[in-house]
Amino acid sequence: MHQNPFLYLLVVVGVKCFVETKGVGHDGPIVITDEMRLHNDLFLNRTRTVFPLTSGTLKVSFGLSLVSVVDIDIGNEIVITNINVRQKWINPLLTWKKEDYNNISLINVRSELVWTPDIFVFYNVEEDKKYNGLLDTFKTFIIVSSDGLHEWNAPVMFHMSCTMNVKDFPFETQTCPMQFSSLTYTSERVDLVPDNVDMKLYSPSAEWLYISMEKVSEPKMYPHSTTPHVDVTYTLIMKRKPLYLLLNLVIPNAIFVFLTVLVFVLPVYKGQRTPYVVTIVLAIVWFLVSSINTMTSGSEGVPLFSWFVSLSLIVVVFLMFCLCYSSTCYYANASLSELPLWIRYYVLGILARYYGIKSERVLPQWRKKLEILKKHENLKENTSLKKLFVKESDKKPGLLWSASHLTNLDELFQGKPNVKEIHKKIDYILCHMVENDDAEWLQTEWRIVSLVLDRLFLSLFLGTLTMIVFGCCIRIVYIP
Numbered sequence: 173m174h175q176n177p178f179l180y181l182l183v184v185v186g187v188k189c190f191v192e193t194k195g196v197g198h199d200g201p202i203v204i205t206d207e208m209r210l211h212n213d214l215f216l217n218r219t220r221t222v223f224p225l226t227s228g229t230l231k232v233s234f235g236l237s238l239v240s241v242v243d244i245d246i247g248n249e250i251v252i253t254n255i256n257v258r259q260k261w262i263n264p265l266l267t268w269k270k271e272d273y274n275n276i277s278l279i280n281v282r283s284e285l286v287w288t289p290d291i292f293v294f295y296n297v298e299e300d301k302k303y304n305g306l307l308d309t310f311k312t313f314i315i316v317s318s319d320g321l322h323e324w325n326a327p328v329m330f331h332m333s334c335t336m337n338v339k340d341f342p343f344e345t346q347t348c349p350m351q352f353s354s355l356t357y358t359s360e361r362v363d364l365v366p367d368n369v370d371m372k373l374y375s376p377s378a379e380w381l382y383i384s385m386e387k388v389s390e391p392k393m394y395p396h397s398t399t400p401h402v403d404v405t406y407t408l409i410m411k412r413k414p415l416y417l418l419l420n421l422v423i424p425n426a427i428f429v430f431l432t433v434l435v436f437v438l439p440v441y442k443g444q445r446t447p448y449v450v451t452i453v454l455a456i457v458w459f460l461v462s463s464i465n466t467m468t469s470g471s472e473g474v475p476l477f478s479w480f481v482s483l484s485l486i487v488v489v490f491l492m493f494c495l496c497y498s499s500t501c502y503y504a505n506a507s508l509s510e511l512p513l514w515i516r517y518y519v520l521g522i523l524a525r526y527y528g529i530k531s532e533r534v535l536p537q538w539r540k541k542l543e544i545l546k547k548h549e550n551l552k553e554n555t556s557l558k559k560l561f562v563k564e565s566d567k568k569p570g571l572l573w574s575a576s577h578l579t580n581l582d583e584l585f586q587g588k589p590n591v592k593e594i595h596k597k598i599d600y601i602l603c604h605m606v607e608n609d610d611a612e613w614l615q616t617e618w619r620i621v622s623l624v625l626d627r628l629f630l631s632l633f634l635g636t637l638t639m640i641v642f643g644c645c646i647r648i649v650y651i652p
Contacts, residue, residue, distance in 0.1 A: 206274040211281075214266060221287050224263040224320075229360060232289050233260040234352060234404055235367025238385060240375040241410060242329070244336075244346055250297055251334045251348045253408070257307060258367065259324040263287060267320040280313040286322065288314075289362055294351040298331040307352075341475035342417035343648050345383065350406045358399035359391050366404045379416070383409040422477060425459045428452055429484040429637060432491065436630045440502045440622060449492045456485050480644050487636050494629045502622035504615075511617055519624050520617065527627040531620050533613055 214220065224230060237256035244251050266286065270277050288308045296305030303309050310326035317323075334348035354362050366387040374382065386407045391400035414422075432452050438445050460481045524531040 206276055207279060210268060210273045210276060210279060214268070215281075215285055220263075220266055220285060222265075223361070224261075224265050224287055225361075229363045230261060231363045231365055232291075233365050233367050234258070234291065235370065236350075236385070236406055237370035237373055238382075238408075239327070239373050241377045241380055241382070241408075244334075244348075244380060244410065246336050246338060246341075249333055249336050251330075251332050251346075251408070253330045253332075253350075254327070255330055256325055256327050256370075256373070257310075258370070259289065259291070259307075259322075260367075261289065261322050262320045263316075263322055264320050266316055266322075268318050270318050277318045279316050281316055283308070283310060283312070283314055283324070286314060286316070288324065289357065289364075290355050291352050291364070292355045293330065293332070294353070295333045296331065297333050298329075306355075338475045340647070341477050342412055342414040342422065343476065345409065345411045346380075348408045348410075350408060351403060352405070353392070353394075353401050353403045357401070358397065359402045360399055362402065364389065364402040364404045366406075369406065377410075379413055380410040381413055383411055385409070421459065421462075422480075425456060425477075425481055425484075426641075428455050428459070429488065432488050433630070433634065435491075435495065436626055440499055445495050445499065446492065449488065449495065453485065453488055453492070456481060456488065460485070476644060476647055480640060483640050484637065487633060487640075491629060491633050494625070498622050498625045498629065501618050501625060504618040511614065511621070515621060516617075519621050523624045523628060524620065527624060529620060529624055529627070531617075531624075 235258040237258060239254040239256060242252040242254055263286065291307040293305045293307065298305065307326070307328070310324070310328070312324070312326040315323040315325075330350065332348065332350060334346070336346060338344050352364070354364065366389045369385045369387070371382075376382065384407075386409070388405045388407070390403055390405075392403040393400050429452075432449060435445050435448050438448060460478070520531040
């Protein structure tokens with residue numbers, strides 16, 4: 173059976189007319205709203221993505237709403253911020269009369285349907301290739317007013333490179349510029365007008381303190397362009413909150429450095445001075461290495477903390493050499509190493525008096541009486557000589573005045589010995605006593621030198637550390 177083609181065409185036209193006037197859906201008739209009619213009139217079979225003006229300059233208001241500073245990565249020199257980008261401009265091609273559409277003054281449209289400025293954020297390090305720093309790739313809707321005003325608010329997570337300055341670490345202030353500009357539109361066609369930074373949604377950071385976010389707009393020439401582009405730069409200034417690093421990094425290092433002073437309390441003869449200092453040096457080095465991981469190697473200046481630790485480490489290492497020399501003096505063999513004249517003059521003569529250490533030799537009583545006896549050559553009375561030995565026995569050195577020596581002395585004076593033999597034996601004993609006493613004094617002199625050097629090194633060490641700490645405090649107070 174052949175179908176009438178005219179009847180078929182009539183049915184199709186009728187269905188189409190019914191759908192266009194009232195609409196039919198799966199669940200019933202589709203109601204054509206005023207906003208739908210407005211969208212059809214604005215965008216159906218019409219191109220609205222072209223540049224809005226045929227002549228003149230289009231002013232685009234560009235502003236930021238800072239939500240939070242997610243992270244400031246010092247090591248990688250990256251700043252991550254959560255920001256709402258605000259853009260406004262007027263498109264005279266997209267206007268309508270509110271009365272014709274039931275007083276509709278605002279509509280939301282996709283960004284692909286209208287013209288948008290091709291603003292690019294410089295120094296972008298975001299790994300998303302679709303975004304790649306182009307703000308016109310945002311998927312949020314644009315609010316279009318009946319007078320042609322377009323408002324485009326889009327949240328974005330900016331990953332931007334920033335040159336870090338950690339010379340005042342951990343009291344530094346980071347300044348990171350955020351530069352925006354149109355890629356293809358010059359200042360003759362698009363003029364970016366910077367708007368104020370909105371801080372109503374800002375959430376404070378636990379590590380960084382917000383200082384300011386200044387705006388600057390200036391024309392700038394780009395390669396392969398004869399006309400300047402309008403460049404808008406927002407400079408984010410953040411100051412570190414140093415309490416955490418002070419408690420976990422700076423103060424422990426300072427304590428380790430000043431613990432080195434206790435090395436002068438340790439006795440030299442115990443042999444624990446050098447291991448003690450070496451342990452402290454290793455602890456300081458470990459803290460220094462751990463702090464390097466938190467800082468960038470391409471910094472504009474050496475961190476203040478690194479200056480403090482490095483100088484303190486140099487002082488401690490130099491102190492270790494000084495302690496080794498002091499221990500050498502303490503254990504010096506007086507019979508092999510003669511005390512130099514310059515040490516005797518400067519150390520025992522000047523420094524010992526300055527530190528209140530007695531370095532003058534005081535002869536024992538038996539040496540004084542011996543000098544008197546030699547001077548008057550009064551060795552005839554044996555009882556006087558024996559009296560000299562017996563009364564001073566408690567002050568005489570070592571084994572020379574043991575009971576056996578006194579017994580031999582009693583035997584020496586028994587009977588009627590030969591006077592010459594007595595003189596020879598007494599001279600031998602006295603010479604041995606004098607040599608032993610002189611050797612002990614030379615050994616004592618070396619130990620006095622060691623004690624004086626310890627006082628000197630302690631003064632130099634404390635003075636140097638005080639100067640280092642004072643210099644760091646001055647630098648912290650006068651940080652610009």
